[in-house]
Amino acid sequence: MVAVLPLTLRAATLRRRGQVLVGPVDLTIGPGGITAVIGPNGSGKTSLLRMMHGLERLTSGSLDWSLPPATARTRQSYVFQRPVVLRRSVLANLAYPLRLRGVPPATAEARARAIATTFELTALLDQPAPSLSGGELQRLALARALVTEPEVLFADEPCAALDGRATRQIERHLLAAADGGTRLVMSTHDMGQARRIATDVVFLLHGRVHESGPAAAFFDAPQTPQARAFLNGDIVE
Numbered sequence: 001m002v003a004v005l006p007l008t009l010r011a012a013t014l015r016r017r018g019q020v021l022v023g024p025v026d027l028t029i030g031p032g033g034i035t036a037v038i039g040p041n042g043s044g045k046t047s048l049l050r051m052m053h054g055l056e057r058l059t060s061g062s063l064d065w066s067l068p069p070a071t072a073r074t075r076q077s078y079v080f081q082r083p084v085v086l087r088r089s090v091l092a093n094l095a096y097p098l099r100l101r102g103v104p105p106a107t108a109e110a111r112a113r114a115i116a117t118t119f120e121l122t123a124l125l126d127q128p129a130p131s132l133s134g135g136e137l138q139r140l141a142l143a144r145a146l147v148t149e150p151e152v153l154f155a156d157e158p159c160a161a162l163d164g165r166a167t168r169q170i171e172r173h174l175l176a177a178a179d180g181g182t183r184l185v186m187s188t189h190d191m192g193q194a195r196r197i198a199t200d201v202v203f204l205l206h207g208r209v210h211e212s213g214p215a216a217a218f219f220d221a222p223q224t225p226q227a228r229a230f231l232n233g234d235i236v237e
């Protein structure tokens, strides 16, 4: 199968109501690894992820996958910061993306049950998804995003509002997905998390990529005063 990556953004820009929210951004997402998109509140992390997944149309510039956009779209998933679930059972939620792709019901259900085991959701399969706790919902959202075995997963703050234990649990699943060959691009406010799991970092400031590169180098020796200030928890202008 031909790979969907790399994803290449050239001068990619998103404007809303006359304001530049993101861009111009030049960025390549190659195969393998976990990219942490970091930056202060309002720096454009969510907007950039939405652009890459095709939820926002670029105002100018270009964004190219190595395959046509319609094909690329079927090979990627997105996890929203606030998990969105169907008002149906956990099992139905897990089977849904497979059914959408035309997988027969029995096969979809078997795959849904298998991923539920991995994500420790088996005991909850018959429960209505909206009744789950925050940590369980986030696990369900991630499991549902991965049930199609996407080549790329975009995750917007996948551990926002989770406690330490639930966060570590999600991180284990993210690392396992990356080990299994899914390319991860995630935003996070949690620098401990970025240090723990990211292979590379994209540091956004005012909608532009201010610094990017291997995570270890970024955290050990940030190149700009703004990145240093951000990592120190100071206000970044």
Ligand SMILES: Nc1ncnc2c1ncn2[C@@H]1O[C@H](COP(=O)(O)OP(=O)(O)OP(=O)(O)O)[C@@H](O)[C@H]1O
Pocket: 016, 017, 021, 039, 040, 041, 042, 043, 044, 045, 046, 047, 048
């Ligand atoms: N649809 C929209 N229309 C107008 N402005 C928007 C829209 N979506 C986002 N913005 C603005 O774009 C900027 C970037 O927002 P975005 O949510 O991408 O940042 P973020 O880095 O993810 O922020 P946070 O860390 O607070 O989640 C913000 O100033 C936000 O108010």
